[in-house]
Amino acid sequence: xxxxxxxxxxxxxxxxxxxxGLTLVYGLGGILNMAYGQIAVIAALVVAFSIEAGVPLxxxxxIGLLAxxxxxxxxxxxxLRPVYRLHEEPRVLxxxxxxxxxxxxxxxxxxxxxxxxxxxxxxPGGTIxxxxxxxxxxxxLASGITLVTFAALFLFFRYTSLGMAVRSVIExxxxxxxxxxxxxxxxxxxxxxxxxxxxLVAVTRSMVTPVDTHAGLSITVFALIVTVVGGLGSVAxxxxxxxxxxxxxxxxxxxxxxxxxxxxxxVAAALTILIRPAGLLGVPE
Amino acid sequence: MLExxxxxxxxxxxxxxxxxxxxxxxxxxxMIIGSNGAGKTTLFKAVSGLLSASKGQVHFDGRDxxxxxxxxxxxxxxxxxxxxxxxxxxxxxxxxxxxxxxxHRPDADTLASVLALFPRLExxxxxxxxxxxxxxxxxxxxxxxxxxxxxxxxxxxxxxxxAPLLAQAAYEALRVLQQQGMTILVAEQQVPLAxxxxxxxxxxxxxxxxxxxxxxxxxxxxxxxxxxLGVS
Numbered sequence: 001x002x003x004x005x006x007x008x009x010x011x012x013x014x015x016x017x018x019x020x021g022l023t024l025v026y027g028l029g030g031i032l033n034m035a036y037g038q039i040a041v042i043a044a045l046v047v048a049f050s051i052e053a054g055v056p057l058x059x060x061x062x063i064g065l066l067a068x069x070x071x072x073x074x075x076x077x078x079x080l081r082p083v084y085r086l087h088e089e090p091r092v093l094x095x096x097x098x099x100x101x102x103x104x105x106x107x108x109x110x111x112x113x114x115x116x117x118x119x120x121x122x123x124p125g126g127t128i129x130x131x132x133x134x135x136x137x138x139x140x141l142a143s144g145i146t147l148v149t150f151a152a153l154f155l156f157f158r159y160t161s162l163g164m165a166v167r168s169v170i171e172x173x174x175x176x177x178x179x180x181x182x183x184x185x186x187x188x189x190x191x192x193x194x195x196x197x198x199x200l201v202a203v204t205r206s207m208v209t210p211v212d213t214h215a216g217l218s219i220t221v222f223a224l225i226v227t228v229v230g231g232l233g234s235v236a237x238x239x240x241x242x243x244x245x246x247x248x249x250x251x252x253x254x255x256x257x258x259x260x261x262x263x264x265x266x267v268a269a270a271l272t273i274l275i276r277p278a279g280l281l282g283v284p285e
Numbered sequence: 286m287l288e289x290x291x292x293x294x295x296x297x298x299x300x301x302x303x304x305x306x307x308x309x310x311x312x313x314x315x316m317i318i319g320s321n322g323a324g325k326t327t328l329f330k331a332v333s334g335l336l337s338a339s340k341g342q343v344h345f346d347g348r349d350x351x352x353x354x355x356x357x358x359x360x361x362x363x364x365x366x367x368x369x370x371x372x373x374x375x376x377x378x379x380x381x382x383x384x385x386x387x388x389h390r391p392d393a394d395t396l397a398s399v400l401a402l403f404p405r406l407e408x409x410x411x412x413x414x415x416x417x418x419x420x421x422x423x424x425x426x427x428x429x430x431x432x433x434x435x436x437x438x439x440x441x442x443x444x445x446x447x448a449p450l451l452a453q454a455a456y457e458a459l460r461v462l463q464q465q466g467m468t469i470l471v472a473e474q475q476v477p478l479a480x481x482x483x484x485x486x487x488x489x490x491x492x493x494x495x496x497x498x499x500x501x502x503x504x505x506x507x508x509x510x511x512x513x514l515g516v517s
Contacts, residue, residue: 161387168373168384174335175371179387179429180359 012246019226021197027233037219043068043199044119072195118212142204231282292341294331319489333365364430374415385432
């Protein structure tokens with residue numbers, strides 16, 4: 001059971017980080033980015049090809065994360081342009097449709113060009129015992145990186161003036177504008193950050209299991225489920241929901257079967273909407 | 286300081302305010318009075334850039350700001366406190382105030398003077414803005430607007446949602462600001478309150494400015510007395 005919970009924590013931290021990139025963009029700009037998983041895959045492939053080309057691992061990872069961020073910026077400057085002219089529900093729907101279309105295009109292209117490529121970062125060192133459970137060093141390192149990232153995000157949003165400005169737009173966009181915050185600048189920043197986070201998820205995930213060309217859709221679906229449970233626009237909610245769902249996922253897979261685990265997550269998301277529509281830490285309307 | 290010329294504004298092509306012209310000089314307190322639905326909020330939203338005007342100009346310190354969005358108008362030194370306040374509910378009072386100074390770092394002296402004006406805020410610095418009472422939220426909205434050291438403070442119905450005593454307290458605070466030399470433009474339907482601090486005023490009726498004058502002249506006008514002051 002302890003082993004299950006630890007495995008769930010490892011997976012849950014990744015789910016949380018995964019959802020963070022999606023939930024921030026939604027909370028800030030009312031944009032549901034269905035191409036999120038494909039951004040992660042692009043970043044993963046960039047890292048894989050950089051390593052193949054002889055670039056040192058750390059530098060390759062940095063290049064991959066920047067590539068993810070760059071895709072976010074490109075979205076901001078291209079297909080999201082018409083979305084920015086709309087507000088409320090039409091805005092969410094148009095962003096969903098356009099990015100969904102884009103996700104098909106990117107995935108089709110990647111599968112056509114790189115059908116067998118995948119990112120798999122092997123962390124040497126076998127296993128380390130945690131509470132008597134042998135954990136793979138790859139899992140531990142991935143979790144460590146994720147925790148550090150969450151801590152950095154927390155400090156950024158809590159204590160920097162830029163981070164507070166981003167939160168102010170999530171809290172009340174008109175209020176933010178009245179104090180001189182430029183919402184479109186904040187959105188651009190967060191789309192970049194979201195791309196970097198997508199890349200980071202791909203990198204940490206690849207320390208546990210290979211991230212291949214087809215992984216995009218499942219990454220987006222997981223991110224969506226965690227976002228719904230955690231509450232739109234809430235980083236703390238994404239963190240909490242990620243951990244809870246990670247543990248549910250692993251426990252369900254172990255006791256019932258891995259075929260049921262995704263269904264369990266969807267059930268958890270559906271129950272959340274029924275009981276607490278705004279999510280664990282979301283703002284009720 | 287602020288000169289509004291033939292401004293028309295409204296929603297989805299329907300103008301609510303027509304051809305409004307008014308001005309305010311540095312150090313003055315000017316009121317725009319009118320009943321509910323007269324167009325005061327629309328007018329102020331157009332002036333502050335939350336709404337884009339369909340016609341006319343708004344000159345702030347000689348610069349045409351009628352096409353600028355609210356975030357740029359704010360950076361030029363005009364702070365708008367809307368009737369809805371638009372605070373950041375899940376952020377603390379301190380964070381709301383710090384953001385008021387954005388994009389600059391909050392200035393310690395300005396923060397001290399805001400807290401001196403509203404001692405209640407000092408007691409609640411770590412409390413979330415959304416959990417405060419209406420009166421406290423109004424104080425925070427004004428305090429946040431002051432943090433950027435604006436040259437012009439624009440307030441839309443500061444008495445909205447406040448019990449009479451609290452509304453009076455809000456105007457007491459504005460009077461203190463006036464004595465410190467702040468230039469204030471205020472829209473109000475509780476006309477006696479607005480008159481208590483204003484030098485001059487304009488009357489907005491059905492989207493048109495129908496009358497203007499010093500506070501004394503307006504207070505003596507029989508039409509104003511019966512319509513807004515409850516004197517027949």
